[in-house]
Amino acid sequence: MVVLSKIYTKTGDAGETALGNGARVAKHSNRVAAYGTVDETNATVGLARLHATGDFDAALARISNDLFDLGADLCNPDLHKDATAEYPPLRVIAGQVARLESEIDAMNARLTPLRSFILPGGSALAAHLHLCRTVSRRAERCVVELATMEEVNPEAVKYLNRLSDWFFVAGRIANDEGSADVLWVPGLTR
Template sequence: MVVLNKIYTRTGDQGDTALSNGERVPKHALRVEAYGTVDELNATLGLARLHALDEMATRIATIQNDLFDLGADLSRPGMDQDAEAPYPVLRIIQTQVDRLEAEIDAMNAALAPLRSFILPGGSALAAHLHLSRTVARRAERGAVALAAAEGANPAALRYLNRLSDWLFVAGRVANENGAQDILWVPGASR
């Protein structure tokens, strides 16, 4: 359980921070960058959720909770040491990835196939979901860099990859199931 009695601690004033295993690292470390970008992604989804209704709002809320799980996962190095932790270690699991895939398939079933790339925009919800999609891609790049340098949970990488796809399809759903998508017209402004 998390208890936050005091918000500032001054422990990071010299440019380092603590990972969830207690290890202190520079704030510019790959691991901190990875989970920090996931936090940014969560904030952009909070904005998207302001424009969402019903099932879409519920799905976004579930993803926001998943992103805290993902941040916890990325903030703890050494998956091989999880069994030695004094508390249960929170990791992204395949069922979370599977849920995203099932939701993508369900949303995509109602959409006409794309004949062009689409521009971010349309409804306010779609625009926010597309912004979140680009932040999800950046978070994925950071997590992949972390995995290459120090290791990371493979399910976390799959989750981020699937999430950007989910956000793309959800953006189309938010544009009246694609009817309000803004299509890219190559060379239109030449």
């Protein structure tokens, strides 16, 4: 269990922070940027939840929890010490990716195929889900960039890739199952 009795520690005042394995790195490091952008994605999920109810809210709550798992995964670079550690680091697993795929398939089955790109908007929930989608795409880019320099759990990359798709399809569901989607009209204002 985590116990946070004091919020500020002053240990980051010189521009460094601690990773999950205790190593100190610059706050602008690619790893910190990656899990920081995952945290930002989670904040947008919190905004979307303000407009969600029932099963939608429950799904977003699961995703929010998964994003904390993902942040914990990314803040601990010791992928090969997992099996021997006294307290193995938390890692995103294939089952979390599979759950997103299953939910995407179930939602997509309720929608008519798109014949145009859609613009963010429609309902308040859909607009917030599109914000979640774009921020999660940025998080994915950060994690993919990190993976070119350091080892990253491949399931973390897969999870973010599926997550942005989940937000896209969920945004359509939130727009009366696609009937209230705002369609792009190429060259409309020329």
